[in-house]
Amino acid sequence: MRPDATFQIDLAEEQIASYRDNGFLSIERITTDEEVEWLKEIYDQLFVERAGEEKGMYYDLAAPRGHAGREVLPQVLGPDLRIPELRESNHYRNALKLGTQLLGVDEKVTAGGHMIFKPAQYGAETPWHQDEAYWNPDVYLNSVSVWMPLDAATVESGCMQFIPGSHKEDLRWHRHIDNDPLIHGLVTDDVDPSQAVACPLAPGGATFHHSRTLHHTAPNTTDNPRRAYVIVCSGPTRKRDKPAPRPWTDEEREAIAAAGIDVKVF
Ligand code: NI
Numbered sequence: 711m712r713p714d715a716t717f718q719i720d721l722a723e724e725q726i727a728s729y730r731d732n733g734f735l736s737i738e739r740i741t742t743d744e745e746v747e748w749l750k751e752i753y754d755q756l757f758v759e760r761a762g763e764e765k766g767m768y769y770d771l772a773a774p775r776g777h778a779g780r781e782v783l784p785q786v787l788g789p790d791l792r793i794p795e796l797r798e799s800n801h802y803r804n805a806l807k808l809g810t811q812l813l814g815v816d817e818k819v820t821a822g823g824h825m826i827f828k829p830a831q832y833g834a835e836t837p838w839h840q841d842e843a844y845w846n847p848d849v850y851l852n853s854v855s856v857w858m859p860l861d862a863a864t865v866e867s868g869c870m871q872f873i874p875g876s877h878k879e880d881l882r883w884h885r886h887i888d889n890d891p892l893i894h895g896l897v898t899d900d901v902d903p904s905q906a907v908a909c910p911l912a913p914g915g916a917t918f919h920h921s922r923t924l925h926h927t928a929p930n931t932t933d934n935p936r937r938a939y940v941i942v943c944s945g946p947t948r949k950r951d952k953p954a955p956r957p958w959t960d961e962e963r964e965a966i967a968a969a970g971i972d973v974k975v976f
C-alpha cells in the first residue's frame with residue numbers, strides 16, 4: 711500500500727540561485743524511506759514485465775534495439791501512465807512543486823517520468839549529453855529533470871555528474887553511442903571531465919538539472935543495483951519558426967526502418 715504523502719519540502723532562495731548559476735542542484739531528500747520501499751516494488755515489477763516494450767516504452771538505452779544479449783541500461787518510459795497512483799506520491803508531488811519553483815513560471819507545469827536501471831557490476835555508463843538533444847525540435851524548451859535514486863548512488867554505482875554552467879551553452883552536436891544509430895543513447899564529445907561535479911545521494915535524495923546541463927553517470931561497478939526514477943517538469947514552450955536540426959534522430963529513424971524494427975522512437 712502507498713504510504714501517506716504528507717512529506718513536504720521547499721527550496722530556499724540560495725538553492726534556487728545556485729541552480730540558476732550552475733544548471734543543477736542536489737538535495738538530500740525528496741521523499742521518505744517508507745515511500746522509497748514502496749516505489750522499489752513497483753519499479754522492479756515494471757522491469758520484470760518489460761512494461762510497454764511493444765509500444766517502444768521499454769528498451770535498452772545503451773545497446774542496439776532488439777539485441778538479445780544482457781541488458782546494460784534498460785529504461786521504462788511513462789511509468790505513471792501505467793500506474794497513475796505514482797502521481798499521488800511525495801516524490802511526484804515534490805518533484806512537480808520544486809521543479810515549478812526552479813522553472814520560475816506561473817503557468818501550469820506538466821510532468822512526465824522514466825525509470826533508468828543500472829544493473830549491479832555491469833550497468834553501462836550514460837555518456838556526456840544534454841537532454842535537449844533527445845527532445846522535441848519544434849519548440850524552445852523550458853524543462854528541468856528531477857533525478858531520484860532508490861539505491862545509494864555513488865560515483866562507482868552511477869550517481870549524477872554535472873558540468874557547472876554548461877546550461878548556458880547552446881545545444882551541442884550529439885551522436886549515438888558507438889556511432890550506432892540503433893542505440894538510442896546519445897553522446898557529445900569534447901567535454902572536460904575534470905570540470906565535473908559528482909552528486910552522490912542516499913536513496914530518496916534528488917538532483918535537478920536544466921535541459922542543457924551536460925551530465926553523465928559512470929558504469930555501475932558495485933555489487934548493488936542503481937535504480938533511478940526521473941521526473942521531467944516542463945513549463946510552457948514556444949514554437950520555433952522551423953524545427954531545430956537533429957540529424958542524430960533522423961539517422962535513428964532511418965536505421966530502425968532499414969532494420970525492419972516496428973517501434974516508435976521516443
Ligand atoms: Ni540525461
